[in-house]
Amino acid sequence: MSIKGKAAITGIAELRPQRDAEGRSPLGMMAQVAREAIADAGLEKKDIDGLLTGWAIGEYSVLWPSIIAEYLRLQPRYFNQVELGGASAAGMAWRAAAAIEAGMCSTVLCVVADTRGVTTPGRKLPPFPPIDAEFDAPYGLIAANPGYALIAQRHMAEFGTTPQQMAKVAVDQRKNACKNPTAMFGSKEITIDDVLNSRMIVDPLHLLEIVSPCSGGAAFIVTSADRAKRGPQRPVYLLGAGEAGGHCSITNAKSLTTSLVKPAAESAFKMAGVTPKDMHFVQPYDCYTITVIVTLEDAGFCKKGEGGRFVEEHDLSYKGDFPCNTHGGQLSFGQPGLAGGMSHVIEGVRQLMGHGGERQVKNATIGYVNGNGGIMSEQCSLVLGVQ
Amino acid sequence: MAQYKKPLPQPTPVSRPFWDAAKRHELQIQHCNKCGAQVFYPREMCPECLAPGLAWVKVSGKGTVYSYTIAQAPTHHSFAEDVPYVIAIVELAEGPHVTTNITGCTPNEVKVGMPVIAAFEDVTPEITLVKFRPA
Numbered sequence: 001m002s003i004k005g006k007a008a009i010t011g012i013a014e015l016r017p018q019r020d021a022e023g024r025s026p027l028g029m030m031a032q033v034a035r036e037a038i039a040d041a042g043l044e045k046k047d048i049d050g051l052l053t054g055w056a057i058g059e060y061s062v063l064w065p066s067i068i069a070e071y072l073r074l075q076p077r078y079f080n081q082v083e084l085g086g087a088s089a090a091g092m093a094w095r096a097a098a099a100i101e102a103g104m105c106s107t108v109l110c111v112v113a114d115t116r117g118v119t120t121p122g123r124k125l126p127p128f129p130p131i132d133a134e135f136d137a138p139y140g141l142i143a144a145n146p147g148y149a150l151i152a153q154r155h156m157a158e159f160g161t162t163p164q165q166m167a168k169v170a171v172d173q174r175k176n177a178c179k180n181p182t183a184m185f186g187s188k189e190i191t192i193d194d195v196l197n198s199r200m201i202v203d204p205l206h207l208l209e210i211v212s213p214c215s216g217g218a219a220f221i222v223t224s225a226d227r228a229k230r231g232p233q234r235p236v237y238l239l240g241a242g243e244a245g246g247h248c249s250i251t252n253a254k255s256l257t258t259s260l261v262k263p264a265a266e267s268a269f270k271m272a273g274v275t276p277k278d279m280h281f282v283q284p285y286d287c288y289t290i291t292v293i294v295t296l297e298d299a300g301f302c303k304k305g306e307g308g309r310f311v312e313e314h315d316l317s318y319k320g321d322f323p324c325n326t327h328g329g330q331l332s333f334g335q336p337g338l339a340g341g342m343s344h345v346i347e348g349v350r351q352l353m354g355h356g357g358e359r360q361v362k363n364a365t366i367g368y369v370n371g372n373g374g375i376m377s378e379q380c381s382l383v384l385g386v387q
Numbered sequence: 388m389a390q391y392k393k394p395l396p397q398p399t400p401v402s403r404p405f406w407d408a409a410k411r412h413e414l415q416i417q418h419c420n421k422c423g424a425q426v427f428y429p430r431e432m433c434p435e436c437l438a439p440g441l442a443w444v445k446v447s448g449k450g451t452v453y454s455y456t457i458a459q460a461p462t463h464h465s466f467a468e469d470v471p472y473v474i475a476i477v478e479l480a481e482g483p484h485v486t487t488n489i490t491g492c493t494p495n496e497v498k499v500g501m502p503v504i505a506a507f508e509d510v511t512p513e514i515t516l517v518k519f520r521p522a
Contacts, residue, residue: 135486146458
């Protein structure tokens, strides 16, 4: 038994990322994208009987799913918080399908939104995980930047990956962003020299290899394969999913260079009965350039250690031989909290629905999406396809 | 001594022996007498076999740099005066990986695989951090 093809994404919505929230709250933005995604799916609010969400830094609280149900006046039969950092949105897709297949509900709203920093008076940022606070933070290993720099440095030492190769990821994804009217950084293409001449933040990662936190939100609707056929959009079926975890602090990862993407992607491709070479595009989570290189290796698009050369030798733009993060990736689109991780799911669906606009990948019928949370700590791979 | 402004560990009943040893300039980790695992960070149960009763053992303090980054921008505002500084993962000779800083050399001298040895830094009267320097 598997959930392969049992459910489909039938509606999407995504806010244009903004540097500042301009007075808006995560809950308010969630209500907007909920309304727009429900309409995109050709449904009404009363059709929603499942709710999945993540968390929001801007209004961090326990009991978040109930807070959202209350704000939207929903009465879900199935609801939960998927707390997998940047992998939360991909994690929602298969959980929604599984809940539908199990008969717990029929149509699930998956929704996230966030502001850059705390915008609600009196609220605080959530605390660091306790082990990180005791054994990492005193040495300056705080938040994501240095963790991914440690990965990049080790990848360079083990495999000879170069700064130019890492920069190429940012350069090609920027080409995609220049065809995405909602990207934060989509007005001008960049060169490898631009990336390498940008400020060094945590050696070997430069400013243009690092995501920019912002405000925004996104939502998608998952429903059963039968119901999906009655909607206005081309249903995008969940063909495969796989998940993996095992560490919180990067220091405690079994390897810095072989990630948990490997088991997650293997599960997803196995469920779907396809291989990496069958994919028409990839939307891998990109908090940093090195994240894309490690993900492509571990998902099986190239051999371990050859990711740097792979991105150098392939055109990652929407019209290239290996379309990758066709919305620009978070590096150029922006990272509106967990909606940054949802952007990869949304773009995968958008391409498969044929709504890619100027950046539409021609004849795309199947693609790979990966969500990554923490410091390569949470991985969720999806294979999405249309019939 | 100027007031120390960077994040400090808050020892717990479980981790207290580690920090007490550091204060004596000794590196101690835990050992599982059931499966033989060497355990860091401090836990109540062995993460490999889940057995209770981990024993504290003094270790060599020797290791190698598994990976590192030179922070050219502070990773937290409290580190602003330290830039550039090296954040590293050191693989102890006994196996476990620890988060640390490399001191006693310029950041550009640090390399993956470089042999290092524990260098204890008394940052407050209560807390000693376990940093490493070239061996």
